[in-house]
Amino acid sequence: MNVHDVSIVTPHDGEVIDLGPIRMRILEDGSTTGHRLAIGEVTLAPRSKGPTLHRHALHDEGFYIISGTARFTVEEREYDAARGTLVVVPPGVPHTFANPGDEPVVMLTTFSPDVFVQYFRDIRDALTSGQELTEQANRYLMSRYATTPATEHT
Secondary structure, three states: OOHHHOOOOOOOOOEEEEEOOEEEEEEEOOOOOOOOOEEEEEEEOOOEEOOOOEEEOOOEEEEEEEEOOEEEEEOOEEEEEOOOOEEEEOOOOOEEEEEOOOOOEEEEEEEEOHHHHHHHHHHHHHHHOOOOOOHHHHHHHHHOOOEEEOOOOO
């Protein structure tokens, strides 16, 4: 790799995707890492739910809490993750997160490999084209990236 292949993202750079209470700023979409890793900054509004309980079949997902306290549900257990906490979820493990607090939660998220970052773009594109993001539509978008709602635990 030479210096021209290095990615530098400043605080004002990155692709921003606003999805209501969740804001994703894509810092690395996998194009610099040979698709081995994608990185995003997620901001979750106060007193808001995150995604439905779900599991990924093909990628690990990591969360590093930059500010606030996120509540993670992993399988049937809840964990409060304060600033400085790292949560790594391997493939197949049901998980979700929420922000029950009064301050925004900001998390650095990782996807390894990068496949799931496109899901956020797909949701944005569906919403901006006027499509309603029903549960069925969301399931379809998730399935494109080997992700399913976790209706039962493994």
